[in-house]
Amino acid sequence: MTLTRLSRTWEPQPEENKKTNTPTSKRTAMRVIVPLQGVVQGRGGLVLGSVIPVLFYFLQLYLKRHRNDPNDNQPEPNDPAPSTSPSSSTENLPELPGLARSLSRTLLSPRSPRVPVYVSGRVGAILKDSETPYFVGLKKVKEDPYDELVNPNGVIQLGLAENKLSLDLIKEWLAENAGKAILDGGGKRGELSMSGIASYQPSDGLMELKVAVSGFMSQVMGKAISFIPSQIVLTAGATSATEMLSFCLADTGNAFLVPTPYHPGFNRDVKWRTGVEIIPVPCRSTDNFSLSISALDRAFNQAKKRGVKVRGILISNPSNPVGNLLDRETLYSLLDFAREKNIHIVSNEIFAGSTYGSEEFVSMAEIVDLEELDRNRVHIVYGLSKDLSLPGFRVGVIYSFNEKVLAAAKNLARFSSISAPTQHLLTSMLLDTEFTQNFININRERLRRMYNEFLSGLKQLGIKCRKSNGGFYCWADMSGLIRTYSEKGELELWDKLMNVAKLNVTPGSCCHCIEPGWFSFCFTTLTEKDIPVVIERIRKISETCKSHN
């Protein structure tokens, strides 16, 4: 048993790895090959020499098989489900050398022996996923954040979708109203009720907050729709709302169709722990990155041919990162498509209240409301992180018409409930509809102004953006600045923007955009004063790029 395991998981001691810095598989292969070469050199034979490559090939094959499937001789009849990542060992390999070691080792006794330890197959994949430019950029900002006065040469954050434009309004409200909003905890006015905040609460959120959230959703998504509080499950952030739906709607190995470019976080939310796949459905700049049903259909059929069961479509509306809205017509045809294929629709509408263009936002809930049919296949993900600019408070919403999904999600919410004091605070805030309406209006106005300013800044540099109607991003075409029209060229430019211009932006490849050269700029973390600084930094890069080209 122990031997089998050793050959299976390959996790050499990191110390050892640091020294050699070579992937372990290679080393092992070498160890076996070297004596063979000795044989060849010793006897000299030409025949043997030519046999070696063949032997080598078989050896590699053998090693590979042996490593991947240690249970060849011991099949596990009871294995209920295939591993989410069957080739756990190979996936663990590449990023081992890059692992940072924590200083906290000093806390432990130095005698501790370290032998290889086996962890789950997904660990490798997750750690690797966090090395994409999207996450690397976030880390760089954290290490060296820009500050006009204290750190004027620091990294400017344009990669994290948070909205700082209207926080003053919320702060003002709190100062005036929330003195006791938390501590009231469901008790009588002015009376501190510990049991209302400290005790166990319903895992899927307090009913009061559900009522308040459904009111806010109607406010944001159009008053025509009334959201029913009992169809809401509250959870810690839209991240876990999306994961919960992924767990509910698909089994390991099943897939979701996701139009590209899509938010880099979807890989985490949909795939990491569920073992569910994402099948990217490319949208093109020539179509203004709008969703095409025929592309969906193609992707669906290709998956079918591969034997992959598609369980649903995951859309974001307003789209993240492009910022366009899905019109009523598209939503209807999407529903038709889902009906035809008998699959689910998960509509991520977390930016619904952050629209600022002339186009009208239409929620999937409205379509279903009129349609009556097939409500069971429609699920909406919402949250307060974007529209109320409170990402720290971790409030995510599942709004579903499917009772079974709601029941399962309610139980799943135990893994990620929202803290009760935060719920009480938000309940009283959202029930103040005068405040929320005012907030939504002013916030939209500020978003519009920032968007326009940022857009015109980029325009001066000759960089064009897709017209956006909502969300926190400018989706910019910088293909004119890349040296080779490829992902490599795009990442080179990203590297310059990151390390030379000190701008954390998200390259299109992170969003699975199939056309190189697109970048997303989040403009809501900036102040108006910051815009010229950012534009100036881009200008410098674009000049060096142009001179190279």
Place this chain on the structure above:
Amino acid sequence: MFRLSCKLLSKVATSDGHGENSPYFDGWKAYESDPYHPINNPEGVIQMGLAENQLCFDVIQNWLMNNPKASICTPEGVDAFKEIAIFQDYHGLSEFREAVAKFMAKVRGNNVKFDPDRIVMSGGATGAHEMIAFCLADPGDAFLVPTPYYPAFDRDLKWRTGVQIIPVVCKSSNNFKVTREAIEGAYKGAEEANIRVQGLLITNPSNPLGTTLDRETLKSLVRFVNEKNIHLVCDEIYAATVFMSEPNYVSVAEIIEEEDIECNPDLIHIVYSLSKDMGFPGFRVGIVYSYNDRVMNCARKMSSFGLVSSQTQHMIASMLSDEEFVDKFITESKTRLAVRQQYFSMGLYDQVGIRCLKSNAGLFVWMDLRKLLKEQTFEDEMALWKVIIDEVRLNVSPGSSFHCSEPGWFRVCFANMDDKAMELALTRIRNFVLKNKDIALSLKKQCWHSSNLRLNLSSRNLSSRRMEEIMLVGMMSPHSPLPQSPLLQART
């Protein structure tokens, strides 16, 4: 018209892996449909199935009132609001991590240090357990878990991860102690069934037993996991509820630093939470503390699925950084728990001869009702449990829901109610026993033959004098009168 069938949902959504169809949760439902309230519903079911620590709510309440800044949502605290509201880094606020690390050390008698950079947040201990299972095991792999164990482990460890639990059978004959032999046996069984064992999960202090593991046992467990090269997950969420000064509480964090033990720290992981020790499960603060870098890094990425609201992080950071308050709180909480546990178990024993497993921690007692079973079967246990819910109107949790190998044991929580409710619970039990003469008789017999499980008050070393004083006051106070003798009760 097409209809979406159940088939279109996942196994996760359609299975009953959530475990809510067990007596453990059924009892909760019985309570929820008719909850006791001193004025509105005095005949209702008293909730004794919920391990909640409400005995020190007033202490925390006072602190919150005196520190309005902490909640950031008061005129005094609002200046910190902007920074906090937007904070969404999955590492957590650094002051939060530091405060929690310090608190964890304090709760363990400051015998060990915890590195704030290793504190990983999760949605309660529930989320923490699932996270660690996701990190350590692939679907089909297994964890060894000594029985009786917390019923919701079946949900936390298995439901979404596809991991299995292999019970390690512990018996009443040695007070449910975990033995090396039992663990070896379970491990061997798994090997024979071709199941890959990835770890051993222990709760220390134990839920539902309320006992702690001694140093030697812990060492042998650490040796075991090192020999087999599997993980050791230690659930220490009741660490601060250890209300006896003897025996000392020992955390696994201490063991791995001991001289005479060879331990690969990459195998050791601690699950912690503030729900029990501080008594605020509503705040949903769970912690994974892993000594394994890869696991820690991966868990941190996963914590995106269950981050604690930054407002709450800030509030807790302020509270736990107030060392004077924390010291006072820990002592006070232990004292009150000791008093409550003593009073409750003595009430059970002295009046009607019901015994509990000797315990030194936790928010519950492990009540022995074997003598009340007509036959020693789980069917009879369920029958008795139904009677307790329906007639005695108490929601206690039957041992079978904890995968206990022997019928007749029940977990009874005592810290989630005030003195009056506890008195009422005792009265109900007493009346029930006296009404059923055969039961009374069998318990009487038991009184005289009590053996190793006997409550031995004199041996309980209540160190602080204050504790004794409080006990006295508590017992003599007119608000919680000394229970009358069964004879007296019978006459009235």
